[in-house]
Amino acid sequence: MAATNSCYSFVTMYSYSTFLLLSVLAVFSGSNCFVQHVDPCPCKDPTHCNFITKTPEKELFVFQASDQYWTDYDWSYITTVATFTPYNPEVMCTAHSKGARLVMAEDYPGNQLSNATYRSAWVKQKVELATKQHMDGINIDFESVLSLKNSHLLIALVNETAQAFRTANPHTQITFDVPYGPGCTWSRCYDYKQLAAICDFLVIMDYDMVGGSPYAVSNDGLKLVRLGIESFQADGIPNNKLVTAVPWYGYDFTCTHLLQDNICSFIGQQDGVKIKNGVQMYGKGVQRQYKIITQLLKNSTTGRIFNETLGSPFFNYVDPTTGGIRQLWYDDPESLMIRYSYAKSSQLRGVSMWNADFLDYTGDPDGRALTKAMWDAINSFFL
CATH class of the missing domain: 3.20.20.80 (Glycosidases)
Incomplete structure (x- = not known):
């Protein structure tokens, strides 16, 4: 979009006296532009x-x-x-x-x-x-x-x-x-x-x-x-x-039940369900960065599985702390x-x-x- 005011002159590497002079000129010229200080170029x-x-x-x-x-x-x-x-x-x-x-x-x-x-x-x-x-x-x-x-x-x-x-x-x-x-x-x-x-x-x-x-x-x-x-x-x-x-x-989910076709359910997981305005809201799991995901994939129990419907891959692995199944x-x-x-x-x-x-x-x-x-x-x- 076009600017509402095309005047955008700034003081960059000028001396302070030059900055003051330009500011005064802007005021007396009746311009509604303002002269703004900019750090010297690094x-x-x-x-x-x-x-x-x-x-x-x-x-x-x-x-x-x-x-x-x-x-x-x-x-x-x-x-x-x-x-x-x-x-x-x-x-x-x-x-x-x-x-x-x-x-x-x-x-x-x-x-x-x-x-x-x-x-x-x-x-x-x-x-x-x-x-x-x-x-x-x-x-x-x-x-x-x-x-x-x-x-x-x-x-x-x-x-x-x-x-x-x-x-x-x-x-x-x-x-x-x-x-x-x-x-x-x-x-x-x-x-x-x-x-x-x-x-x-x-x-x-x-x-x-x-x-x-x-x-x-x-x-x-x-x-x-x-x-x-x-x-x-x-x-x-x-x-x-x-x-x-x-x-x-x-997102990395804790599975309370692993259903047919590797469907991971966390129904009954205490920290997985919250009540908001009278509606059950299910937890999103733990967020994992891609660089962590690729490491976890190495120890998966299923290998990479691609879901055609959702257009995304997932895998299961064993939680090293609890021994339970997780799905990412x-x-x-x-x-x-x-x-x-x-x-x-x-x-x-x-x-x-x-x-x-x-x-x-x-x-x-x-x-x-x-x-x-x-x-x-x-x-x-x-x-």
């Missing part, structure tokens, strides 16, 4: 501190949750890194050197959604921080329950954020993370069409689709993934406003390629993952080969 190549201006046709939107492994990412197709970690200028320099954006990933407190003063201060702080750190935008990860009657408050937040960021940098990127389906999925009753209109695109969290069944199931059943995306499309949200984020993790559902290159290919055939804007740090970047050659295969699977979306 990159060896100063051009790598420039904002990324190119908008790619396809997106590989990478969620970064650790500051340990980013040097080992496969940067071949990465267009954006959304970081949940404290700012690291080296990540910014590397991303920009690859032509990729680095954006801040930020939550907003749900109890402050109706507080306009707090909202404006929050937006101002994020814009100043992004500008100072040569970052290219913001990914809003709003994780609070929201009723339909308050959905307009979220729109006000996102709209104010987008306007402020685009005033500071016309090439900024504004994205918003949404549940795997529209409506009131996860009790988040958003105005998805308005969010899509304001933002560059929505990142669909196509995972955590468990919790309503007393049986172990896939984290991202293929039918639910497709139904969610088709529902967004049916609501009038353009394909180029949708990016699907897949899980690079799975996950995704691997084969199952993810199905999802990437579906995103391509649906002409979505891009693909993503939660998160890029769940792979084995430090292990033995076998572990690193598995990690390479996970990155290589993404090729099916781009090629």
